[in-house]
Each structure stands twice: as structure tokens, then as C-alpha cells.
Amino acid sequence: PWAETTEGTGINITCSHPNIQTVEVIYWYRHLPGQGPASLAFGTRGSNALRDLPGWLVVAADRRSSALWLTDPRLRDAAVYYSLLGDWRGIPDCMSCV
Ligand SMILES: *[C@@H]1O[C@H](CO)[C@@H](O)[C@H](O)[C@H]1NC(C)=O
Numbered sequence: 001p002w003a004e005t006t007e008g009t010g011i012n013i014t015c016s017h018p019n020i021q022t023v024e025v026i027y028w029y030r031h032l033p034g035q036g037p038a039s040l041a042f043g044t045r046g047s048n049a050l051r052d053l054p055g056w057l058v059v060a061a062d063r064r065s066s067a068l069w070l071t072d073p074r075l076r077d078a079a080v081y082y083s084l085l086g087d088w089r090g091i092p093d094c095m096s097c098v
Contacts, residue, residue, distance in 0.1 A: 012067040015083035024085040031080040
């Protein structure tokens with residue numbers, strides 16, 4: 001799937017994961033052109049502010065979907081965004097494994 005917006009207009013990038021297990025954590029990464037995948041956020045429930053850009057990771061109450069809500073997207077945020085499920089032992093922070 002793809003989504004588009006204009007600079008400064010917020011967007012939700014959504015991911016469906018209907019078979020999520022109780023122990024699983026939701027991770028979001030993005031892959032900017034010419035770079036390696038970079039960790040953006042992870043969470044189990046509720047809404048968590050993103051660390052590196054304006055926005056939120058929003059997990060649905062039933063945990064069957066999640067969204068990366070970018071509140072002030074810029075052209076430089078054009079990328080491939082991934083969500084994945086894992087456990088707390090985790091997934092390496094690929095900012096340091098390029
Ligand atoms: C993104 O989703 C959240 C939670 O459902 C909602 O509150 C917000 O208005 C949405 N933002 C946009 C830009 O659609």
C-alpha cells in the first residue's frame with residue numbers, strides 16, 4: 001500500500017496485524033532512499049510520541065492494527081515504512097547496522 005500527503009498535512013500510515021499475540025510488540029521502521037532501515041518506534045498499546053520526528057505511534061484498543069501518525073510530514077520523510085511484530089528481546093536498532 002502507499003499513501004501520500006503534502007508538507008505539513010498530517011497523515012496516518014496504517015498497518016493491520018490481526019493475528020498479533022499477547023506477548024508481541026509492534027515495531028515501526030522506515031527506509032529512506034540510500035540509507036538502511038531505521039527504527040522509529042515500538043509499543044504495545046496506546047499512543048506514544050515518536051522520538052525523532054513529530055508524531056505518534058497509535059495502537060488500536062484491540063491491538064489488531066497500528067498507525068504511525070506523522071503530524072508534520074516533510075518531503076524528507078518520503079520513505080518506505082514498515083511495521084513488524086516481535087518480542088522484547090527484539091530486533092536490532094538498524095540505525096547502527098547499516
Ligand atoms: C490519525 O489517527 C488518529 C487516531 O485514530 C486520529 O486521532 C487522527 O486524527 C488521525 N490523523 C489524521 C491526520 O488523519
